[in-house]
Amino acid sequence: MNRNLVRIAGLIFAAFSVVILYLTYIQIFQGSFLLNHPRNRRLQLLEKTVIRGRILDGHGKVLAQTVVADGEKRRVYPYGEITGNVTGYLSGKYGRWGLEASYNQALLGLESGLTGEDFWAIRRIDTGRRGNDIILSLDTGLQELAYRLLGDRKGAVVAIEPSTGRVLTMVSRPGFNPERIEPAWDKLKNDPDSPLLNRATQGLYPPGSTIKVVTAAGILARNPETADRYFDAPGYVVIEGRRIEDRQARGRLNLSQAFARSSNYVFATLGIEQGARNFVQMAHNFGIGQNIPFDIFTENSRIPVPEQLSKLELGESAIGQGRVMVTPLNMALVAAAVANKGKVMAPSLVDEIRRPDGSLIRAFQPRVLWHTIDEKTADILRQLMVAAVANGTGRSAAIPGIQVAGKTGSAENPHGKTHAWFIGFGPADDPQVAVAVIIENGGAGGAEAAPLAREIIKTVIGQKR
Amino acid sequence: MPSEIRGTERSLFIYIFLFLWLGLFSLFEAGIIKDIRQPAFLSLAVTLAMLLTHLLLEKWGVEGDLLLFPLTSMLNVAGLLMILRLSPEFAERQFIWLFVGLAAFLLTVKGLNNYKSLEDYKYIYIFAGLFLLLATILFGVEAGGARSWIELGIVRFQPSELVKIILVIFLAGYLEEKKEILAEGTRNILGIPVPSLQYTGPLLVMWGLSLVLLVFQKDLGTALIYFGTFLAMIYISTGRWPYIFTGALLFSLGGLLGYLLFAHVRVRVAIWLNPWIDIDGKGYQIVQSLFAIGSGGIYGTGLGLGQPSLIPAAHTDFVFSAWCEETGLLGAAALILIYCLVIHRGFRIALTAKTGFGTLLAAGLTSLLAIQTLVIVGGVIKLLPLTGITLPFVSYGGSSLVSSYILLGLLTKISAEDGA
Numbered sequence: 001m002n003r004n005l006v007r008i009a010g011l012i013f014a015a016f017s018v019v020i021l022y023l024t025y026i027q028i029f030q031g032s033f034l035l036n037h038p039r040n041r042r043l044q045l046l047e048k049t050v051i052r053g054r055i056l057d058g059h060g061k062v063l064a065q066t067v068v069a070d071g072e073k074r075r076v077y078p079y080g081e082i083t084g085n086v087t088g089y090l091s092g093k094y095g096r097w098g099l100e101a102s103y104n105q106a107l108l109g110l111e112s113g114l115t116g117e118d119f120w121a122i123r124r125i126d127t128g129r130r131g132n133d134i135i136l137s138l139d140t141g142l143q144e145l146a147y148r149l150l151g152d153r154k155g156a157v158v159a160i161e162p163s164t165g166r167v168l169t170m171v172s173r174p175g176f177n178p179e180r181i182e183p184a185w186d187k188l189k190n191d192p193d194s195p196l197l198n199r200a201t202q203g204l205y206p207p208g209s210t211i212k213v214v215t216a217a218g219i220l221a222r223n224p225e226t227a228d229r230y231f232d233a234p235g236y237v238v239i240e241g242r243r244i245e246d247r248q249a250r251g252r253l254n255l256s257q258a259f260a261r262s263s264n265y266v267f268a269t270l271g272i273e274q275g276a277r278n279f280v281q282m283a284h285n286f287g288i289g290q291n292i293p294f295d296i297f298t299e300n301s302r303i304p305v306p307e308q309l310s311k312l313e314l315g316e317s318a319i320g321q322g323r324v325m326v327t328p329l330n331m332a333l334v335a336a337a338v339a340n341k342g343k344v345m346a347p348s349l350v351d352e353i354r355r356p357d358g359s360l361i362r363a364f365q366p367r368v369l370w371h372t373i374d375e376k377t378a379d380i381l382r383q384l385m386v387a388a389v390a391n392g393t394g395r396s397a398a399i400p401g402i403q404v405a406g407k408t409g410s411a412e413n414p415h416g417k418t419h420a421w422f423i424g425f426g427p428a429d430d431p432q433v434a435v436a437v438i439i440e441n442g443g444a445g446g447a448e449a450a451p452l453a454r455e456i457i458k459t460v461i462g463q464k465r
Numbered sequence: 466m467p468s469e470i471r472g473t474e475r476s477l478f479i480y481i482f483l484f485l486w487l488g489l490f491s492l493f494e495a496g497i498i499k500d501i502r503q504p505a506f507l508s509l510a511v512t513l514a515m516l517l518t519h520l521l522l523e524k525w526g527v528e529g530d531l532l533l534f535p536l537t538s539m540l541n542v543a544g545l546l547m548i549l550r551l552s553p554e555f556a557e558r559q560f561i562w563l564f565v566g567l568a569a570f571l572l573t574v575k576g577l578n579n580y581k582s583l584e585d586y587k588y589i590y591i592f593a594g595l596f597l598l599l600a601t602i603l604f605g606v607e608a609g610g611a612r613s614w615i616e617l618g619i620v621r622f623q624p625s626e627l628v629k630i631i632l633v634i635f636l637a638g639y640l641e642e643k644k645e646i647l648a649e650g651t652r653n654i655l656g657i658p659v660p661s662l663q664y665t666g667p668l669l670v671m672w673g674l675s676l677v678l679l680v681f682q683k684d685l686g687t688a689l690i691y692f693g694t695f696l697a698m699i700y701i702s703t704g705r706w707p708y709i710f711t712g713a714l715l716f717s718l719g720g721l722l723g724y725l726l727f728a729h730v731r732v733r734v735a736i737w738l739n740p741w742i743d744i745d746g747k748g749y750q751i752v753q754s755l756f757a758i759g760s761g762g763i764y765g766t767g768l769g770l771g772q773p774s775l776i777p778a779a780h781t782d783f784v785f786s787a788w789c790e791e792t793g794l795l796g797a798a799a800l801i802l803i804y805c806l807v808i809h810r811g812f813r814i815a816l817t818a819k820t821g822f823g824t825l826l827a828a829g830l831t832s833l834l835a836i837q838t839l840v841i842v843g844g845v846i847k848l849l850p851l852t853g854i855t856l857p858f859v860s861y862g863g864s865s866l867v868s869s870y871i872l873l874g875l876l877t878k879i880s881a882e883d884g885a
Contacts, residue, residue, distance in 0.1 A: 002816055004704040005828050008697050009812045012835045016805050019839065020798055022848050026758050027794040034759025039744050039752070042760050042772050 036104060038095055046108060053107040053131035055087055055099060057140045058351060063087050064100070064178070079140060081175030082147045085198040086138060086296065086349065089178035094185060098198070098296050099134065099349065100178075106353050106361075107131045130356035137166035137351045137364070142459055146171040149452045155420075155439040156199035156328040159456050162336040162425060162434045164366040165345030168460065169435075170329075172199040201298040204325040205438055208409030208445065209262045209393075210421045211283075211320035213334055216259060216384060218282035219270045220377045226270070227380050230254050237265040239315035244268070248393075259384040260392025262408065264319045271318020276306035279318060285372040286334045287344065288326060293369070295349040301326040321412055332436035335423040337370070338385065338405070339431035342378040344370040386428045389450075394422065397450040399458050403428035406453065408445035417441040422449035426457040433460040471523045477535035478519060481542055482512050488546040488768055495769030497550050504549050507560045511545065518567050527574055529881030530814060534570075536807045537858050537873050541566075541866075543800065544859035547787055550769055551780040555861055562863035566870035573874025580878045584822045587638035594631035597624035623864040625687050630868055630875070633694060633833055637825035640702040644821070647703050685733075686844070686852025690837050692716055697832040702825055737850040750776075754783050754845045757790040758797075765793025780861040782853050786845045800859075801842070808835045814876055819883040827879050830872050 026034070034040060052075065055064040064077050064087045075090050077083065088098015096104055109131040146157040150173045159169035174195040176188050188196050197203060219226045235250035236243055249263035258266035271279055280303055284290055289303040302325040309317065316322035329347065337344045346369035353361040373381070385405035388394045394406040406424025413419055420442030425434040435453045442448040489508055492498045515538055522534070541563060549556045577583075583590075597615075601624050606614050614621050640647070696712045699705075723730040732747055740748030740755075753776045761771065773779050773787030780787075789797045811831025818824040834857055841856050843849035855865040 001701060001704070001821065001824060004701045005812060005815055005824065008701055008828070008832065009808070012808060012832070012839070013805060015839050016801060016808075016835075019842055019846070019848060020801055023758070023789070023797055023801075023846055024794060026755065026846060027762055027789065027797070030755075031759045031762045034756050035762075037756065040756040040760065041775055042756065045772055 032105075043104065043108065044092075046110075050108050051130045052090075053109065053356070054133045055103075055107075056133055056135045057138050058135065059140070061140045063136065063138075063140065075179070077178045079143070080177040080179065081195075082144055082171070083138070083140065084175045084178045085172040085200065086136070086170055087178055088296065089176075089181040091181050091185075093182060098178075099136075102295055102297075103134050103350065103353075106134055109355075132356070132361060133354045134350050135352040135354060136349050137161070137168060138170065138349060139168050139463075142169045142456065143171060145459060146452070146456060147173065147175070149455055150439070153439050153442055154193060154199070155437070155442065156203055157435065157437050157452065157456065158200050158328045158332040159433050159435045159460065160332050160336050160347060162339035162431045163345065164364075165336070165347045165369070166351065166364070166366075167347055167349050168433060169456065170198075170200045170349070172197070172203070198296070199328065199438075201294065201296060201327055201329045203327060203438070204299060204302065205328070205419055205421075205440075206320055206322075206411040206413055207324060207326045207331060208320040208411030208419065208421050209264075209267075210331055210334070210407050210409035210423045210436075210445075211318070211324060211326075212259060212262065212267045213338065213381060213385070213407050213423070214283050214286055214288070215267045215271050215274075215279065215318045216255070217286070217373050217377060217381060218274045218279050220380055221282065221373055222274055222278060224376065224380070227255050231258055231263070231266045231269070233258065233263050233265040235265075237268045237315070239268055239272070240310070240312040242312060242316075244316075244319070244321075256384055256387045259407075260388040260390075260394075262388075262393050267319050268315040272311060272315050276309040276314050279314060280304075280306045280309070282373075283324070285370060286337060287330050287370060288324065290370075292327075292330060292333070292347065294329070294347050298329060299327055301330045320409060328436045328438050331421070331423045331438075332434055335406075335425050335436060336431075336434035337372045338378050338381045339425035339434045340378075341375045342371060342373040343368050344372055382428055385424060389424065393446040394424065394450050396446055397422060397424055397454045397457070399426065399454055399461075402426055402457075402461060404454070404457060405431075406450065408450055410443070410445045413441075415441060417443050418445075420448035421445045422453045424450075424453055424457070427461065433457055469523075470526065470528055471519065471531055473531040474519055474522075474535055477532070478515060478538070481515070481535060481538050484539065485512065485542045485546070488542070489549070491768040492546065492550055495767070497769040498553070504553070504556065507556065508545075511542070511560060511563060514564055514567055518571060521571060522574070525575060527877065527881045529574070529877040529879075530810055533807060533810050533873060533877060533880075536803055536810070537869070539803055540800070540807075540858035543788065544784065544856075544861075546768065547784050547859065548780050548861050550791075551773060551784070551787055552861070555780060558863070559861050559866070562866045565863070566866045569867050570870040570874040570877075573871050574878050574881070577874075577878055580826070580875065580882060581820060581822060583634050583826070584638040584641065587635045590631045591635040594628040594635070597628055600624065623862070625684065626864040626868040627871075629687075629690065629694070629833055629837075630830070630872055632691060633698070633829035634826060636695065636698050637822055637829050640698060641820075641822045641825055644702040647699075647705075647708075684853070685730075685850075686840055686854035689840050689852065690833065690854065693836040693840075694829060694833045697836070698825060698829045701828050702821075733850055737847065740847070750778070750783070751845070751847055751851050753777060754786040754851075755847060757783075757786045758846060761790040761793045761797075763794045765789070765791050765796055767791060778853075781855060782841065782851075782860070783845055784860045785842055785856055788859075804835070804838050811835075811876055814880040814883075817883060818879055823879050823883055827876055830875055834869075834872060 052066045062078055063083050067074050067076055088100040090096050090100045146169050157171040160167055174193050176195045231253050233249050233253050236246050244264050246264040249261035283303050288301040292298050304323050313322045317324045333344050346367050348364055351364045382405055389397050389404045389406045393408040397404050397406045404426040405428040409421030410418040420439040422445050423436045425431040435456050437449040437453045439448050493501050498504050548559050606616050614623050696709050699708045736747045740751045744752050757773055757776050768791050771790040773790050776783045776786050808831055815824045815827035818827055841854050844851040855862045857869045
């Protein structure tokens with residue numbers, strides 16, 4: 001009888017172990033989801049007693065803060081729609097979005113759950129009045145500049161510090177003013193231009209010729225001698241019966257010239273040569289089709305699986321016309337990868353979280369997100385991109401006295417004129433900033449997007465000096 | 466006192482009182498308790514009552530288990546603090562029930578001459594138990610969806626709580642008497658020894674009847690506890706897995722039948738699998754429970770600093786969720802570990818009992834406590850379907866508390882007589 005008893009006891013203790021394991025799963029791994037669930041009223045109740053922290057840029061400029069007047073709390077966003085896509089909004093009716101959503105806990109002063117920041121609940125009674133401030137890597141001066149330069153055109157600009165992944169600018173137009181989210185909700189929601197869409201992280205566009213950076217990386221990683229190869233470009237390319245015009249790049253070209261003039265013939269050929277598997281693998285290396293961990297909601301770029309790519313589609317994809325769809329943030333990371341010798345640093349918006357008294361809670365730590373290509377390949381790509389700006393399609397991005405590297409794109413799409421793309425970085429020998437610019441239906445990338453990128457790069461370098 | 470037989474117990478109580486008074490202080494500091502006088506008076510009464518209980522055990526020379534009573538007192542104190550925190554209007558009642566419980570505990574230990582004598586009157590007990598259940602169905606009042614209370618003047622009590630213990634006593638006696646026959650079987654069906662109906666009959670009838678009664682009362686949680694305890698005891702006495710398999714199969718069949726026949730069972734299962742589809746309706750309770758538990762994180766908000774009042778029925782069925790929110794994973798794990806220790810002591814007593822009846826009784830009572838704890842804790846964390854039963858020693862509820870103390874008394878008695 002005793003043996004049976006011990007077995008039953010073992011069964012019962014095993015069941016208790018399962019309970020503790022499951023409880024651990026809920027309280028640790030599901031904790032954040034459950035605490036931040038929109039239907040969990042705890043944070044709303046707390047919000048009433050806490051003055052939400054501020055969102056600041058690195059120079060101390062306020063992007064969002066809560067003002068108390070006559071006992072009424074109001075959230076103000078001094079930069080309105082210029083930073084609306086980044087700060088997001090806060091509404092009792094429509095929930096939270098952007099940094100207001102993803103850093104809700106920090107802004108409410110709950111860095112480690114409801115316990116308060118240093119585990120001891122008792123602290124919360126004393127200092128729970130003000131939430132914590134978050135300080136962004138964003139430069140509002142640069143943000144304003146990019147916003148102004150985009151003008152009335154729809155599009156996005158992303159600028160990243162390649163060595164760290166810190167996001168310096170992230171603009172999306174048309175924007176929205178978070179202060180007026182509640183009265184304007186229906187209008188914003190139904191606007192065909194989708195102002196609530198953060199184009200920088202959620203906009204999915206065909207990459208156009210900017211993908212040729214990836215195509216080139218794919219062939220160079222496999223076959224470095226390609227750098228010295230010559231091609232006889234006929235001025236068009238025929239893949240499986242489909243003819244794509246290519247007038248700007250005709251004659252005998254080496255790889256650098258082909259890249260600078262954005263030869264569809266050469267890159268479609270190189271794409272087919274490396275094969276679907278290699279091409280898709282390299283695109284994955286650059287984050288296309290992968291999840292990009294980021295501070296605010298980010299869409300994944302898309303690419304078909306290699307088995308689904310016919311020869312025609314592979315050729316098209318290699319010049320940015322197939323079913324490949326990318327976000328501007330992703331393309332900025334592609335440029336940053338080349339700038340940072342193949343290593344992509346995880347993109348980040350928040351530099352620091354500080355208590356109301358100014359003391360530091362958490363500081364940003366750069367980390368390598370992906371290893372894309374080796375240093376040698378990155379070096380060849382950099383030279384290709386420098387040549388594209390020095391004497392290729394990207395000439396309007398050139399800055400006197402500074403080497404800029406880049407690639408233009410004019411992505412065909414079903415909605416009219418091509419989308420104007422430019423991705424690049426500068427200075428080429430010591431990259432301070434990597435940019436991606438897209439202007440929807442803007443026309444040619446070289447004429448429309450490149451000048452905008454030039455201004456961003458120039459301003460960042462000017463500030464650093 | 467010259468002979469210190471329960472010295473360990475006394476030193477353990479220091480921590481329990483420390484916990485009680487610090488908890489009270491925390492609740493006061495957090496602003497939950499506005500007027501400290503009544504809670505302080507009640508806590509003083511509890512401190513004295515527990516101390517008195519201990520001294521009486523000492524005086525009577527009860528040489529039973531020295532850890533059980535402190536462990537359950539710890540659970541009880543945690544429960545009292547939660548009730549003071551969640552529904553102070555019920556606190557006074559619960560404290561009074563605690564005194565009744567302690568009295569029942571002492572009465573069981575002292576009043577019962579010899580626990581083995583329980584075996585002699587087992588049929589009387591079981592008929593009394595069945596009668597109580599029947600009375601509940603006929604004259605019971607409904608509260609919280611289950612028709613399981615009997616109203617006696619100002620007091621309302623839940624017979625099924627007491628019947629649980631009666632059932633275990635009966636089973637222990639019956640199984641001890643018939644275990645050879647049950648283990649050997651008199652016939653073989655498909656290689657499984659099957660005792661003839663004459664021996665299994667009373668068992669099956671009793672089990673079926675209690676299940677039927679519970680179906681009428683719609684008290685699924687209690688049915689699960691009855692049945693689980695029943696299976697555990699049968700296995701312990703016969704060592705035959707086929708009983709367990711057959712039993713589990715029967716229960717699953719019953720469950721399936723219930724699922725097919727009753728809409729409320731289907732809803733319950735659907736809510737268990739995915740409560741998020743109906744957050745405001747049927748899934749409300751469990752979702753609120755999960756919100757509370759998840760919001761507690763590792764360290765919890767601290768006593769009195771969470772928002773457990775957002776959970777419905779927080780002081781009864783969901784007291785564990787409230788505890789999780791305010792004490793975090795650490796507090797929850799501590800509570801579960803205390804239960805494990807209680808269960809460990811219970812099984813130890815079963816192992817050292819000198820008679821088969823004693824072993825079965827102690828093991829049955831311990832299994833009962835363990836299964837009840839697992840069913841309710843598993844329910845509020847969504848590991849099992851949610852059922853409305855109490856967490857032993859912690860939840861608000863007089864019948865549950867008193868019967869838990871009787872259970873404790875029986876375990877102590879067995880250990881005192883047979884020595885550990």
